[in-house]
Amino acid sequence: MIERAHLRILREIERRGSLTAAAGALNLTQSALSHTMKKLEQGSGATLWTREGRLLRLTQAGEYLLREANRLLPQLERIDELLRQYAEGEKGTLNIGMECHPCYQWLLRVVEPFLAQWPGVEVDVKQRFQFGGMAALFNHEIDVLVTPDPIVREGIRFEPVFPYEQMLIVGDESPLRGLDHIEPQQLSDQVLYTYPVDTERLDIYQQFLLPAHCAPGKHKVLEATEIILQMVAANRGVATLPQWLVEEYARTLPIHSVRLGREGIHKQIHLGVRSQDAENLHVRTFIELAGSSSMP
Amino acid sequence: MIERAHLRILREIERRGSLTAAAGALNLTQSALSHTMKKLEQGSGATLWTREGRLLRLTQAGEYLLREANRLLPQLERIDELLRQYAEGEKGTLNIGMECHPCYQWLLRVVEPFLAQWPGVEVDVKQRFQFGGMAALFNHEIDVLVTPDPIVREGIRFEPVFPYEQMLIVGDESPLRGLDHIEPQQLSDQVLYTYPVDTERLDIYQQFLLPAHCAPGKHKVLEATEIILQMVAANRGVATLPQWLVEEYARTLPIHSVRLGREGIHKQIHLGVRSQDAENLHVRTFIELAGSSSMP
DNA sequence: TGAAGCTATGAAAATTATTCATGAGGTGTG
DNA sequence: CACACCTCATGAATAATTTTCATAGCTTCA
Numbered sequence: 001m002i003e004r005a006h007l008r009i010l011r012e013i014e015r016r017g018s019l020t021a022a023a024g025a026l027n028l029t030q031s032a033l034s035h036t037m038k039k040l041e042q043g044s045g046a047t048l049w050t051r052e053g054r055l056l057r058l059t060q061a062g063e064y065l066l067r068e069a070n071r072l073l074p075q076l077e078r079i080d081e082l083l084r085q086y087a088e089g090e091k092g093t094l095n096i097g098m099e100c101h102p103c104y105q106w107l108l109r110v111v112e113p114f115l116a117q118w119p120g121v122e123v124d125v126k127q128r129f130q131f132g133g134m135a136a137l138f139n140h141e142i143d144v145l146v147t148p149d150p151i152v153r154e155g156i157r158f159e160p161v162f163p164y165e166q167m168l169i170v171g172d173e174s175p176l177r178g179l180d181h182i183e184p185q186q187l188s189d190q191v192l193y194t195y196p197v198d199t200e201r202l203d204i205y206q207q208f209l210l211p212a213h214c215a216p217g218k219h220k221v222l223e224a225t226e227i228i229l230q231m232v233a234a235n236r237g238v239a240t241l242p243q244w245l246v247e248e249y250a251r252t253l254p255i256h257s258v259r260l261g262r263e264g265i266h267k268q269i270h271l272g273v274r275s276q277d278a279e280n281l282h283v284r285t286f287i288e289l290a291g292s293s294s295m296p
Numbered sequence: 297m298i299e300r301a302h303l304r305i306l307r308e309i310e311r312r313g314s315l316t317a318a319a320g321a322l323n324l325t326q327s328a329l330s331h332t333m334k335k336l337e338q339g340s341g342a343t344l345w346t347r348e349g350r351l352l353r354l355t356q357a358g359e360y361l362l363r364e365a366n367r368l369l370p371q372l373e374r375i376d377e378l379l380r381q382y383a384e385g386e387k388g389t390l391n392i393g394m395e396c397h398p399c400y401q402w403l404l405r406v407v408e409p410f411l412a413q414w415p416g417v418e419v420d421v422k423q424r425f426q427f428g429g430m431a432a433l434f435n436h437e438i439d440v441l442v443t444p445d446p447i448v449r450e451g452i453r454f455e456p457v458f459p460y461e462q463m464l465i466v467g468d469e470s471p472l473r474g475l476d477h478i479e480p481q482q483l484s485d486q487v488l489y490t491y492p493v494d495t496e497r498l499d500i501y502q503q504f505l506l507p508a509h510c511a512p513g514k515h516k517v518l519e520a521t522e523i524i525l526q527m528v529a530a531n532r533g534v535a536t537l538p539q540w541l542v543e544e545y546a547r548t549l550p551i552h553s554v555r556l557g558r559e560g561i562h563k564q565i566h567l568g569v570r571s572q573d574a575e576n577l578h579v580r581t582f583i584e585l586a587g588s589s590s591m592p
Numbered sequence: 593t594g595a596a597g598c599t600a601t602g603a604a605a606a607t608t609a610t611t612c613a614t615g616a617g618g619t620g621t622g
Numbered sequence: 623c624a625c626a627c628c629t630c631a632t633g634a635a636t637a638a639t640t641t642t643c644a645t646a647g648c649t650t651c652a
Contacts, residue, residue: 001376003300005640020598032641034600039640044376045383050572053649054598057436060389061382068375072368079364080297080340086357087341093356140353276346301609315630328610330631335609349618350629 004076006040007069009033013056014066085120089281093122097142099133100269101195102225102245107146110290121282137272144286145272149201157278158270161290164242166203166265167257171235181259184212191237192216193228203267204240208260229253300372302336303365305329310362381416385577389418393438395429396565397491398521398541403442406586417578433568440582441568445497453574454566457586460538462499462561463553467531477555480508487533488512489524500536504556525549
């Protein structure tokens with residue numbers, strides 16, 4: 001019934017004082033305005049104004065509608081503007097999912113310039129997914145997945161960001177300390193600490209132990225990276241960590257890294273996005289910033 | 297840019313889950329909705345939803361717009377409804393102007409059933425007018441003028457409501473007390489109290505004293521009816537009052553009424569309204585209630 | 593009293609919205 | 623896995639609405 005046009009006409013009549021002037025401001029003819037408002041009057045039954053000589057006097061209904069116009073039109077105009085901002089990527093939320101537990105510090109270094117570049121955009125980081133990061137990406141729970149294990153799937157596009165080597169870390173008193181590399185068998189009498197994830201997602205199993213049909217002496221899981229490191233530092237067992245993180249923690253903790261196998265386990269962090277979002281401005285910016293971030 | 301139709305479509309899509317179902321609910325075809333929304337997307341640049349299999353998934357911009365739709369549509373619908381109420385006379389404000397100082401109590405007896413009959417309508421009473429009641433009526437400051445002195449003018453219609461006789465009131469010890477009537481000369485040595493209005497609007501001057509080229513001994517003005525009455529009761533002077541009010545006050549104050557001249561001064565209270573409002577439902581009701589109110 | 597300004601209105605023209613017809617997927621079932 | 627059945631997008635045709643044009647009626651002002 002009542003349309004944006006009616007509100008605009010009424011507001012402009014108040015501002016300019018006459019139908020003719022309002023018509024000019026709206027790039028329409030006086031006749032168009034007259035017809036439009038007449039139709040509203042017929043539809044609602046209410047008279048909006050009466051003519052007195054050459055001036056229009058708003059009725060009570062007209063005054064009421066004018067108040068509503070002055071209240072609602074700015075809101076509609078704000079919607080137009082925000083829609084444009086969404087279109088330009090100036091507004092929105094980038095939901096980032098993390099499947100790489102130790103990558104958090106690296107992520108913060110990417111998010112910082114991203115936020116600076118897109119002041120209107122929010123960033124949220126999620127680290128727990130009921131059905132895994134890929135499912136979360138499909139669900140639209142997240143828009144970007146940070147993972148060392150890309151899964152090729154229709155509709156998802158992965159971009160490599162930086163390579164790293166996964167290392168074994170041992171304490172000061174470990175017999176493995178100082179070796180050039182270790183073989184799978186050498187873990188048979190060790191306690192292995194990992195994050196509490198499926199062994200299918202643990203490279204030390206998939207790429208090192210299982211191919212050699214080996215297993216660690218014992219496998220214990222812990223949530224927090226810091227606690228795992230404390231355990232290793234206390235010579236209570238061994239763990240794996242990206243090389244770049246070892247360097248960081250080795251400055252403050254008595255831990256040492258050893259290559260896993262003669263060739264080592266070489267990994268790469270990937271960013272996964274839905275193909276349909278790949279051209280999205282936020283997403284592109286984020287991937288570019290991630291790619292150019294100083295390698296950790 | 298954004299129109300009510302867009303908001304309606306989006307809300308209906310959310311409610312029904314599909315474009316087709318939404319189209320049914322809006323009595324349109326699926327094609328119409330698709331075209332309409334596509335046009336909005338092209339105009340704003342923002343994508344509102346993406347197809348995933350057979351379901352539509354709102355983008356962030358779409359979610360935003362949906363929130364706005366759920367917020368704004370009820371407001372627009374309320375406007376439609378209120379406009380209809382204005383049309384039906386179920387809503388509005390009746391501004392009543394009083395040029396008859398002592399009529400206030402009578403007015404209250406008319407307003408009461410009026411408010412009961414029109415629960416959505418407000419009543420406001422004004423008693424002071426910078427340029428007089430007629431001007432206020434022309435200005436739309438008031439919608440109804442209660443006055444004993446109708447002025448015939450184009451665009452204003454008057455309806456007589458009830459007749460009354462204007463009486464002189466005197467105190468217990470007044471020499472005029474108990475007379476059948478008085479002549480103008482008999483006021484020459486009296487103090488006359490009136491409301492502070494132009495003598496042109498005082499009947500005792502216009503219809504009694506001036507035709508006989510007389511004047512009161514002294515003329516003092518007071519705002520409040522009660523104070524005037526106190527003065528008369530204290531035998532400090534005389535005043536005029538409608539007969540029906542004398543009866544009321546005489547119960548509690550030592551005052552008495554005397555006819556002004558052999559024939560008395562006979563007046564009639566009128567209601568004035570703008571001709572254009574004469575058919576207005578509120579106004580008609582008010583006039584009818586006033587006419588049928590038990591004579592004071 | 594005449595010129596100029598403003599609005600309302602009917603008819604014509606222009607624009608916009610809607611439908612129709614169809615195609616391109618996706619879903620589910622036997 | 624083929625087939626029926628959905629759903630949505632799209633171009634062209636059609637319907638409806640909006641806008642303009644032309645004009646008349648009033649009012650104001652000099």
